Amino acid sequence: xxxYDFTTPVAEQQIRSLRVNDTVSLNGTLYGxxxxxxIHMFDRGRKTRFDMNGHAVIHTAPNVKKxxxxxxxPAGYAPVCIGTTTSARMERFTxxxxxxxxxxxxxxxxxxxxxSLDAFRxxxxxxxxxxxxxxxxxxxxxxxxxxxxxxxxNPESLWxxxxxxxxxxxxxxxxxxxxxxxxxNQSARAKRAAALAALGVKAI
Numbered sequence: 001x002x003x004y005d006f007t008t009p010v011a012e013q014q015i016r017s018l019r020v021n022d023t024v025s026l027n028g029t030l031y032g033x034x035x036x037x038x039i040h041m042f043d044r045g046r047k048t049r050f051d052m053n054g055h056a057v058i059h060t061a062p063n064v065k066k067x068x069x070x071x072x073x074p075a076g077y078a079p080v081c082i083g084t085t086t087s088a089r090m091e092r093f094t095x096x097x098x099x100x101x102x103x104x105x106x107x108x109x110x111x112x113x114x115x116s117l118d119a120f121r122x123x124x125x126x127x128x129x130x131x132x133x134x135x136x137x138x139x140x141x142x143x144x145x146x147x148x149x150x151x152x153x154n155p156e157s158l159w160x161x162x163x164x165x166x167x168x169x170x171x172x173x174x175x176x177x178x179x180x181x182x183x184x185n186q187s188a189r190a191k192r193a194a195a196l197a198a199l200g201v202k203a204i
Contacts (some may be wrong), residue, residue: 002167008105009054011126016103018171020178024128025167026105029146032159034085037150038093042100048158053102056128058084059109061155064145068113075160077145082161084136086110086129097120111172111181120175128175129180141166173185 001021006014008028018024031052040046062082068074089109094116097103107113107128120126130138147160172180198203 001168008056010102010104011054015124016175018126018174019176020180021176022171023168023169023172024105024126025165025169026056027164027166028162029055030107030161030166031055031057031144032062032082032157032161033057033062033097034059034061034156034183035089036153036156037158038090038097040150040153042093042096046150048101050147050149050158052097054104055102056105057097057103058107058161059087059090060159061085062159064155072144075145075146075148079139079142079145079161081135082139082142084109084130084132084138084182087112091116093124094125098123098125098139099188107169108158111179117173117177117179121174121177124175126171126175127173128167128169130169138166 003023005020005025008026008030031050063080064077067073067076067078067079073177082178084107087110091113094106094112096113098119104125105128106125107130109130109132111129112127114203116127141163143164145159146162149158151157
């Protein structure tokens with residue numbers, strides 16, 4: 001296990017150096033994205049003006065407060081609570097995010113599926129996991145909401161955050177086929193089978 005401090009955007013070589021159980025802290029730009037954002041981008045043909053090549057996205061629909069634009073609040077939004085949502089619903093968007101927009105890092109809760117793992121292997125990507133319930137802490141890592149696009153979808157807009165020391169986050173899926181989620185699932189199933197066998201219950 002190793003820890004890495006990355007400033008976005010990152011190169012493919014940096015991502016391929018990561019392995020499951022490593023940790024990562026991010027600095028620079030982080031994009032917030034969620035279900036509606038990606039449905040509009042990939043199902044309805046909308047484009048963003050943001051250059052996400054080499055960048056990280058986080059699955060979120062943040063709680064924000066509209067304020068006057070200023071040096072502190074360049075997008076006219078103040079962060080209130082920037083939490084992370086479950087990633088599984090957005091499984092089908094991993095490959096197009098990477099192939100069409102050059103995204104390298106996806107941050108979320110609960111992991112993604114085999115299709116995403118294949119995309120990480122083929123294109124050089126990684127999934128960084130956040131523990132549920134850490135929204136208050138995450139918000140302290142966000143220095144500012146720098147910009148916002150597709151804002152008619154608010155709060156599922158495409159958010160551009162400036163972050164500092166965002167992490168440490170756990171590498172739970174890497175570009176080498178490693179998946180902590182698969183390991184945990186297999187281990188849990190094996191323990192369940194052993195417990196049922198010890199009770200004389202036939203597993204279905």
